[in-house]
Amino acid sequence: MIISRKDLSQDVCPPGVAEILNTTLNETLFSYVPEYENVSLFYNCSNEATMVPTPYKISCSVNGEQRDAFFATDWLLSKWNQDPSDCNIRVEVPVPKVDVEQLISGGTEALSKALREGFNVTYMFDTIPMCSECVHSGGICATNSSTFRFTCLCRDQPYPYNCPKAKGNNSKNSAHSD
Template sequence: MDIHLALSSLITLSFFLAILPPSYYAYDPRFVDCSRPYECGRIKDVSYPFWGVNRPEHCGRQGFKLECYDEEYPIIKFEKLEFLILNISESQNIMTIARWDLWNRSCPRTNLSTILNYSIFDYTSAVRNITLFYDCPSQVYTPIPVQNRFTCSLEGSDVNNYSYFVNETLAKIQFPFLEQCRGRIRVPILRNSIIDESAGVVPALHEALKQGFDVDYNFLDKTACDGCMKSGGNCGYSNETHPFVCFCRDGERSHFCTGNNLYSFSLSHFTGLG
């Protein structure tokens, strides 16, 4: 095509679009909503299945709502527990999370073991469990190693009470006196976390808890979402019967976008580029 004719066509197209009412070329508002990445503190550029703050509910899946009332990290809730999200790897579908009630402390505010929503989350192989026992009876002798002892203050208890943590190996050994402890919770940590007395038991335990642990997250419509994104759409949520939907520039589709918006169609029509 002659360059002058192509230029003339583009000018004509620009004038044509300029005089059209906005409704002719406005994008679907849900497409615009879900184009925005989730951002909170250090976590940025996160998309489907996560939603919250600037991403409405129809831009994500149930169970993936993220709060943002911490200055550094977003928070996700499982039952009564809240977890700080330290990292999200969307390419691997892995989150690194840490219990908020154990952030900067080894004494929990709630006597609850860590619970996930196992329908969509699970621990990775890089995780191991430790069990924390609080407000335990005084013992003249205990077979638990010194490096597994720490102190904490629970509400309504003495300032310096006896507390212990046991790893998966020690958990196989019976310690009858631990049954008398007032509190006990099970907490995942990274398998390569090292807790020893050389750095001080309490600081080392704090560091292991602050590093958090990795969980896999699973959403069954990942393949459909990949197809939707490649077709120029944004993944979203419709309802429990048909949860996945692809929001396109010109409306909703079940899996992927099939039509072009007015501008791209008109451009190809006038210039012969399509």
């Protein structure tokens, strides 16, 4: 499932950037796929951050004041010998590793594109008790794309929690002939 941050997918420097939070997932329900790497966005930076190469700089207003901002991977930070403490706000966002390579050459335009496209996560159905119940009843765990609620996909139709037992028959795999 691909998800993206609404705030950052619309603007690399969104309104209210002073209150922006890191991207975190409930790791009981979701896990990042391995092809992703965190990119750090640094906001409200001191003048020392101006040593960052221009393609990585972001023009950003924090609390109505124009402040330096930039983005980088851990590798770029070490290459630049940049001290992240020069900035008051650091936000980590997962980005596909393929896009990270493009960020290094493509600057803020590539960053905006990567943030709009989002990142892939795996929904860990097996950690949800309802899913065990669904699978035990012969169904497949899913999420309703309209309501975003748990759904159990059964042979005849989706059900909210589990598949009903066949009427007049206790066997899941029975055949009927006329």
